[in-house]
Structure formats: C-alpha cells, structure tokens
Amino acid sequence: MSSNNESIGKTLGVVVSLCLVCAVVVSVASVQLRPLQQANKIQDVQRNILAAAGFKDVKDVEATFKANIEPRVIDMKTGEYVDVDHSSFDFESTKYDAARSFAIPKEDDLAGIQRMTHNSPVYLAKDESGQVSTVILPIQGYGLWGVMFGFLALDDDGQTIKAIQFYKHNETAGLGGEIQNPKWTATWNGKQLPVDIVKGTAGDNEHKIDGLSGATLTSNGVDNTIDFWTSNKGFGPFLAKVRKGALN
Numbered sequence: 001m002s003s004n005n006e007s008i009g010k011t012l013g014v015v016v017s018l019c020l021v022c023a024v025v026v027s028v029a030s031v032q033l034r035p036l037q038q039a040n041k042i043q044d045v046q047r048n049i050l051a052a053a054g055f056k057d058v059k060d061v062e063a064t065f066k067a068n069i070e071p072r073v074i075d076m077k078t079g080e081y082v083d084v085d086h087s088s089f090d091f092e093s094t095k096y097d098a099a100r101s102f103a104i105p106k107e108d109d110l111a112g113i114q115r116m117t118h119n120s121p122v123y124l125a126k127d128e129s130g131q132v133s134t135v136i137l138p139i140q141g142y143g144l145w146g147v148m149f150g151f152l153a154l155d156d157d158g159q160t161i162k163a164i165q166f167y168k169h170n171e172t173a174g175l176g177g178e179i180q181n182p183k184w185t186a187t188w189n190g191k192q193l194p195v196d197i198v199k200g201t202a203g204d205n206e207h208k209i210d211g212l213s214g215a216t217l218t219s220n221g222v223d224n225t226i227d228f229w230t231s232n233k234g235f236g237p238f239l240a241k242v243r244k245g246a247l248n
C-alpha cells in the first residue's frame, strides 16, 4: 500500500529543498572563508620570501616580515623604484590585467609565461645594522607541467645567489618536485650569475648547478626561468643598478 509520503512530488520536494540548503551552506562558507584564504595566501608568500632571505621556521610570519623585509616596486624597463603598492600584486593573476601587463613576444619568452607586468615588487632584507644584505626577486617560469612560482635571493652585489625558493608548481613529486628539496636548493648558495643547470656534476664551478636526476625537463625550465628573469627582459635593468651599489 502506498502512502502520501511516497509520492513523486514529495520526494522531489525533499530532494530540491536539500539541494537548496546545501547550496546555501556551501556558498555562505565560501564567501565567509574567502578573506581567511586570502590572508593565508599572503602569509604563505611572505613565509617564502622570508625563507629566501634566510629566515627559516618563522613563528610569527607577519611580524617577522614587517620587521625585516622592505617591499619596493620597480619599473621593469628602467629598474627605477616607482610609487606603487606592492600588495596590489598577485603573482598569478596580475599579468592578466591588461592595464598593468603586456604580452611577451614569442622570441623573447624564454620562461614560457606569455605575459608579464610592467612593474614588479622586489623585497629588500636588512641585516642588524639596517643595511640591505639581500634582494629577493619574484620569478616564474614553465617547468614540465605548468608554471613554477618562486623567489631568487641575491646578495647586495646583485651577482651572488643566496637562495632559490619555489612555493607553487605542478611538477611531479619525487621528480620535478625536487625543485623544493632543501638539499638541492642549498647547492645554489654562493653560485654566481649567470648560472647553468647541467646534467652530471657541476662540482665547484661557480656558474654551474647540478641538474635534478630524472627531471631534466623541469631542470631546463628552471634554467630558462633564471636566464629570463636575470636578463634585460626581466630584472636586468634593476640588477645593473644593484651592481653599482644602489641598495645601500
């Protein structure tokens, strides 16, 4: 015997109501959590800038960043500082803002990123005496599976590498993903620009870095990324000033 509660209309009514309630719950959660997600994203970037500057395992990221890092924004063409808020940059999306970016001609696009911004933040890390000891440059470039995002830290001579730090990529864990392995990134410390990532052993050659075994394609991507961003198409004009002592 069928009761009224088993009618198709009632069943559909319950299903639709349940869907509506779930949709409302998910939407409200998404909207309410957005500021928190945004804050976490900013903090993650700050944590990685600090790590590139040599501050590891930082507890209070925001305070340590504020006390030790001076963000500035430069005009990429001239290398001069410009009066733009560094926090208006999102490394993944600003390059798609037509007013703030341009398409890189194919023949110049060594890093395979298609577009870049006219201006870019750079981050100055100071030592105890208040002198700028490290400059940290945001970099991005295509690996094997997608764009890798990171930071390159240079000494105040604009020539000596202090650190490389990748924080977002799509490379395979255990292969290209080894770009985040501290053992590999430690081999960059003290190397001199320009650098080449080579198959086999780089040894003590100050311009050569060991490639990642089983990940030559990602290694090539990193190599091209560094070449692009340290060239005149990237931070070259700014680095020319740094090499003349512009940081202090």
Ligand SMILES: Cc1cc2nc3c(=O)[nH]c(=O)nc-3n(C[C@H](O)[C@H](O)[C@H](O)COP(=O)(O)O)c2cc1C
Pocket (backbone or CB within 6 Å): 144, 145, 170, 171, 172, 173, 175, 176, 177, 212, 213, 214, 215, 216, 217, 218, 219
């Ligand atoms: C499932 C899968 C994932 C791979 N992921 C990567 C990767 O993230 N980066 C990379 O360079 N090579 C990756 N490879 C290997 C490349 O196809 C290629 O063999 C390798 O880059 C060559 O490096 P080697 O000359 O050091 O052996 C992957 C291969 C497979 C089958």
